[in-house]
Amino acid sequence: MNTQTLLKIAASIIIYTLLQVFILRNLVFFDVAFCFVYISVILFLPSSTPTSTALLIAFVTGILVDMFYNTAGLHASATVMIAYIRGFILKVLFPTRGLENEIVISVEGMGVERFIRYIVILTFIHHTYLFFLEAGTFNFFLNTSLKILASVMFSSIVIFLLHVYLKSLRNS
Amino acid sequence: MSQLLGILYKSRHFFLFLALQIVCFYLMSKNNVYWDVSFFNTTNSMVARSLEASQKANEFVSLGKVNDQLSQENVRLRKQLTDMQEMSSGIPGYKPDSLMAHRFDYMVAKVVGSTHNLTDNFITIDKGTEDGIRAGMGVISPQGVVGQVAYANKHYARVYSILHSRQMVSAEVLNQKLRENNTVALGIAKWGGTNPNYIQLNTVDRFKPVAKGDSVVTSLQNPIFPPYVMIGKISEISNTTSEAFHNITVRLSTDFSSLIYVYVVKNKLIESQKEAETNPGIK
Numbered sequence: 543m544n545t546q547t548l549l550k551i552a553a554s555i556i557i558y559t560l561l562q563v564f565i566l567r568n569l570v571f572f573d574v575a576f577c578f579v580y581i582s583v584i585l586f587l588p589s590s591t592p593t594s595t596a597l598l599i600a601f602v603t604g605i606l607v608d609m610f611y612n613t614a615g616l617h618a619s620a621t622v623m624i625a626y627i628r629g630f631i632l633k634v635l636f637p638t639r640g641l642e643n644e645i646v647i648s649v650e651g652m653g654v655e656r657f658i659r660y661i662v663i664l665t666f667i668h669h670t671y672l673f674f675l676e677a678g679t680f681n682f683f684l685n686t687s688l689k690i691l692a693s694v695m696f697s698s699i700v701i702f703l704l705h706v707y708l709k710s711l712r713n714s
Numbered sequence: 715m716s717q718l719l720g721i722l723y724k725s726r727h728f729f730l731f732l733a734l735q736i737v738c739f740y741l742m743s744k745n746n747v748y749w750d751v752s753f754f755n756t757t758n759s760m761v762a763r764s765l766e767a768s769q770k771a772n773e774f775v776s777l778g779k780v781n782d783q784l785s786q787e788n789v790r791l792r793k794q795l796t797d798m799q800e801m802s803s804g805i806p807g808y809k810p811d812s813l814m815a816h817r818f819d820y821m822v823a824k825v826v827g828s829t830h831n832l833t834d835n836f837i838t839i840d841k842g843t844e845d846g847i848r849a850g851m852g853v854i855s856p857q858g859v860v861g862q863v864a865y866a867n868k869h870y871a872r873v874y875s876i877l878h879s880r881q882m883v884s885a886e887v888l889n890q891k892l893r894e895n896n897t898v899a900l901g902i903a904k905w906g907g908t909n910p911n912y913i914q915l916n917t918v919d920r921f922k923p924v925a926k927g928d929s930v931v932t933s934l935q936n937p938i939f940p941p942y943v944m945i946g947k948i949s950e951i952s953n954t955t956s957e958a959f960h961n962i963t964v965r966l967s968t969d970f971s972s973l974i975y976v977y978v979v980k981n982k983l984i985e986s987q988k989e990a991e992t993n994p995g996i997k
Contacts, residue, residue, distance in 0.1 A: 564768050593727040600732050608741075609761050615741030622738065626731040675742075 549580040555603050558583050563610040566700075569686050575692035578617075579609050581702050584625045585661060593629055600625035613676070620672040624664050631663055649706065658702060665688075665698050678690060772875040781918075785975045788856065789820045792977065818940045819980040821845060823853075824908040830970035835875040837861060839976060842869040845958045850937035852979040858967035859883060859945050860976050862938055876913065876972060879906050882935070885915055885945055886933035887962075889961055891923040900933055903945055903964065910970055913946065920953055922960075930964045937984050 563578040569674050570576055583603050587596055605620030611617065635656060636645055649657050677686050722729070773780075800815035823839040841847050843866050853860040853873050861875040874881045887899040899922035906914045915930060928948045930937040950963040980985075 562792055563764070568768075568772070594730050597727070597730050597734055603736075604738075610765065615738040617740065620737035622731060624729070624733045678957075 551583070551587065551599060554583050554586070555599070555606070559603060559606050561704075562607055566643075567610065571692070573697040576689070576707065577632065577693070577696050577700050578607075578672070578698065579700050579704060579712065580617075581621060581624060581665065582705065584621060584628065585664055585701065586647055586705060587628075589632055589647055589712045592649070593626065596625040596628065597622055606628070616672065616676060620668050623671050624668045627667060628664065631660065635660055661701055662694065662698050665701065666694050669693050669697065716919070722961045748884055766875050781877065781975070785822045787824050789977060792820050793818070799940075799942065803833065814983065817981055817983045819982060821847065821978045821980065823847075823871070823976050823978055824868070825973045825976055828973055830875065830877055830968065833907055834879055835910075835970070836864065836879040837873040837875050837973065839873060839975070839978070840869070841978065842866045842870050842871050847871045847978055848980075850938070850984070851981075852940075853976050854939065854943050854979060855968050855976045857944070857969060859932060859939060859943055860968055860970075860973065863978065873976075875970060876903070876966075877910050879905070879907060881905065883939070883945060884933045885964075887915075887918060887922070887924045887928050887930055888942075889923070889925065889928040893922075897922065898933070900935070900964070901959075904929065907973050911966055913964045913966055915948075915964050916959055918960045918962060920958055920960055924948065924951065924960060924962065926951055930962075937981055937987050939979060 558580045559619070562578065565637075566577045566579055580603055584596065584600050591599075600621040601618050604621035606613075607617045607621075608614055609615065632645060633653075645651065647657075647660070651657075652660065673686050673690050674680070726822040731918060735854070781813040794912045796818045797816050799816075800810055801812075820842060823841040823845075825837055826840050827838040829835045829837075837853070837860065839847075847863060847866045849865055850864050851863045853863060859876060861873045861878070861881060863871050864874045865872045876883055881904070884904045885901050885903040887901070892899055899918050901915045901918040903913050903915045906912065918924060926948050928947060930945045932943045932945060934941045942966045946964040946968075948962055953959075
């Protein structure tokens with residue numbers, strides 16, 4: 543991990559958190575579809591990042607978002623969760639690749655289909671964990687499930703489009 | 715031992731994960747209000763300030779809606795206030811019947827055009843006969859008296875501003891001395907025709923104790939406006955001993971150059987009062 547990567551990660555934390563806190567916090571469709579775009583910070587970490595570093599980055603990002611949502615620990619916990627699981631998901635999605643040949647997490651590196659699958663799976667895990675933890679019980683199971691499904695769709699689309707857009711900005 | 719350490723080292727990610735999750739759950743647990751509160755307080759100036767900024771942007775966008783809501787609410791409150799005032803006259807032995815007490819009704823209208831520096835000034839409002847507005851109704855603003863409806867068509871109405879050479883308002887001066895002596899200083903307020911900020915009140919009895927700074931409000935003997943609606947404050951009194959009346963200049967409380975919302979006052983009993991006053995059978 544060199545300085546450039548670290549700077550890139552710091553920049554992505556700032557950009558996605560600001561976006562989340564100032565714009566997407568106010569954007570809730572029909573009271574069920576939320577958008578938590580800040581998990582992009584974890585989703586698009588280079589795959590060579592050690593898990594412990596990813597966990598710490600996830601914790602910091604989550605706490606930052608929590609401060610604005612007034613939910614101490616909730617988002618941090620969910621984000622730490624996906625940062626931990628990410629390694630396994632990558633292993634499942636790319637069983638043939640070892641540590642030697644690094645996976646580049648992007649549309650070109652993974653192919654559109656697998657890239658989208660990767661985003662949706664991690665978003666689904668994050669949202670399921672988050673909404674059930676927030677609800678605190680399984681009493682509102684249907685309501686929470688509806689929230690999860692709607693939010694996963696919304697978040698995945700926004701995460702995908704934003705990633706492609708930011709990538710094209712960087713290349714141009 | 716070294717094997718144990720090796721296992722621990724291998725699963726260091728898992729332990730870090732566990733530790734972070736424990737921290738998160740510690741923060742989340744509801745028993746921890748103190749830590750939560752102090753944490754958010756120590757960092758709150760930054761968070762709160764940024765949230766405030768985004769909230770301000772939100773507010774700016776929704777200002778129009780808020781204005782509408784507030785003016786609607788004001789109409790309701792005004793109606794209640796007038797009803798209360800009318801019900802409690804304070805005079806022992808007199809009890810107004812409820813129809814009399816509830817005779818005033820209010821409607822909100824938006825000003826779409828106005829003049830204030832001609833000799834005869836009018837205001838145009840965006841409500842007409844379809845909303846129940848008729849010629850002759852009184853018009854007031856949040857700050858004070860505005861005028862009287864001159865003409866109403868289906869969707870718009872034209873209002874005589876009190877800055878009009880033929881418009882007059884029955885007025886009354888309020889102060890402590892008058893209340894102690896149990897008298898009222900009635901007069902008719904009429905615009906002098908020059909300065910849109912001042913109005914003349916030239917028919918108050920010279921022996922009534924009025925002073926600079928007293929409030930001038932609409933009087934009880936007034937079928938158009940509800941009683942005690944602000945007209946303005948006395949800014950100047952000049953009386954020569956040979957005259958029977960004070961010459962009073964009143965500074966208007968309504969700023970006619972910045973009217974946005976006005977309330978149209980409907981007196982439900984005005985027909986009946988007019989009939990009683992002009993019954994042709996009595997000479």
